[in-house]
Amino acid sequence: MKKLLIVFLVFLAAGLTFATGQKEAGGPKSLLVAAPPWIQKKTAVLSAAEAFQKAHADVKVEIITVDKWGGPTYIPEWQAGKTSFDLFVSGTGTMLAPLIVDGWLEPLDDMLTGSMAKDKIVGGFLSEGYYKKPDGSGAFYPMIPFLGEVAIVGINTAIMKQAGLWKDGPVPMPGWDAQAYFDWFRKMKPFAEQGAHVQIWDKEFMQYNYCAPILAMTGTFMDASGKGFDVTSSAARKWLGMIQQMAKEKLGNWTATDTAGYEAWKTGKAGSFFAAQGHTMELVLSAGAPEDAIGYVGWPGSDKNGSIIWTHSVWIPKASKAKDLAKAFIREEVFSKDFQQWQFNNWGKLPTFKEAYGSGIQRYGEYMPMILKVADNSKSIPLFKDLQTYADIIKKYLPDAANGRISVDEALGKIKAESANLDFTDVRAK
Secondary structure (H helix, E strand, O other), rough: HEEEEEHHHHHHHHHHHHHHHHHHHOOEEEEEEEEEEHHHHOOOOOHHHHHHHHHHHOEEEEEEEEEOOOOHHHHHHHOOOOOOOOOEEEHHHHHHHHHHHHHEOOOHHHHHOOHHHHHHHOOHHHHOEEEOOOOOOOOEOOOOOEEEEEEEEEEEEHHHHHHHHHHOOOOOOOOOOOHHHHHHHHHOHHHOOOOOOOEOOOOOOHHHHHHHHHHHHHHOOEEOOOOOOOOOHHHHHHHHHHHHHHOOOOOOOEOOOOHHHHHHHHHEEEEEEEEEEEHHHHHHHOOOOOOHHEEOOOOOOOHOOEEEEEEEEEOOOOOOOOHHHHHHHHHHOOOOHHHHHHHHHOOEEEEOEEEHHHHOOOHHHHHHHHHHHHHHEEEEOEEEHHHHHHHHHHHHHHHHOOOOOOOOHHHHHHHHHHOOOOOOOOOOOO
């Protein structure tokens, strides 16, 4: 009898274990969403969590505050089959490269259907989420961009009007003819104490300053050799030479830090500023200027060839036990029109969802078709395996060339020589 009781208890315990396992396998009832502080402030992720929980009464959603650069720190727990969160809201390719290359992220290709089909997402932004598979068998989407920035020329509308460069809107740059190009900025110079144009030449912004106009001019910013940015063509020499000329004529205010660049723009005494469109909007509005104090123009050709973009994405660690819930949160909340428009209406961060560029946009509506066209055709800085080392090399020479401290040929030649042995394999897929 005692032996039968023991056998019964063993079977009972096994049955309870099986039942518990079935309940877990049927889907967790909690969703842990990780987001850095700035995402919690500048997107609608907190209200999205509330809305998702309301729509799914049996689910508890918790927002966890994390470091935006902290992705690789979670690898040890994933190696142990655990994870501190089920969904991460934020992160660029540069930040997440080690996680992508080593295969720690859940493929999200199956999400790009229906209301989230590829043709419904801004092309330039979507391309930032496409990577080579770790096993070399093809390409996949380990993350989906939900927030975009496009590098574009913001203009001071008051100075443009004083300079006679306003006719029912800003007069666009006339093209890449050097004389006409400089004349456009020369008209602003008498009214722009901080310079007709401002650019930041630090390690982060210099690649956008250099690459975006060459892309607009020619359709590519990559060198014909495939090894790094274009430093050998006539377009490369022309653009860097034009930058030098602007510095020489004091048309350009080339700052060494983002703080100095932002301060030059926020005074309202600079004619134009090249940066992310969100930075430009936020800086002017935070300074108390009216909304129409700024406008936008693209580099000549950027409507066709695009500009440089960067994004922040949503992604799911493979170790998550709540993948279906995480995907539902992405589809129902992050890629809802309300979520996408909130971040733009409040902070100037571009939607990646094309539908969000229409009704519901509360600011800068007259510029949205132009910005969408530029963004749709834009390109990312390739995620070279040796990108950080390469950035250090070009930092040694481009700012000096921009300010006329060394010649254009010397700068481009040294970049070419010192980067010859770097690994320019791009972990993004085309």
